[in-house]
Amino acid sequence: MYYLPEPPYFLLIVGLFTGLTCGLAFEATLKMNVKELLKKPANQMLKGSGLQLPFLGICVGICVFLSAGLEIFxxxxxxxxxxxxxxxxxxxxxxxxxLESLLKQIKIGGSKAIDLDVFY
Incomplete structure (x- = not known):
């Protein structure tokens, strides 16, 4: 008898949900940190900024999503x-x-340092 395992659709949905929710937390934390960086520049940019945990959650969610997708197909x-x-x-x-590079540019030149309209 040939055994076909159940495809991991649940893991696909959980990975996507984890990546999206951690992405929203990452966005909110990044906006808060950039506002603080523009007010008073700090020496430590990404260390202790609270960005590591949401970023790690995004990575775990994306890894589970990718592996479940590969496993399904x-x-x-x-x-x-x-x-x-x-x-x-x-x-x-x-x-x-x-991200570190962009935050360094913001620290040195403010928000005008990353003006993307210059390239048009």
Whole structure:
């Protein structure tokens, strides 16, 4: 008898929900930190700012979402997580580095330092 496991639709929904709710918390915390940074620049930008926990929640949610999607459409569980975890870690590191760079620009030049209308 051939056994077909139940696709992890629940994990797909939980991963998406976790990523979205942590993303909203991350957005609110980031807006609050940027307002404080514009009022009085601090030496510590992302350390102790409260951004790490929502960002970690986003990463966990996205990793679960990606692995559940891979498991539904292509692979088994072990292979899905072995693809989704390094991909999530790599992308999260790139986003975190870019966020640090943007906050440094805001600290040095204010909100005009990241004016995107200049490129049009």
């Amino acid at each position: 292509l692979f088994d569980r072990w292979l899905s997580y072995s693809i989704a975890l390094p991909m999530t870690i790599f992308i999260a590191a790139l986003v975190w580095i870019q």
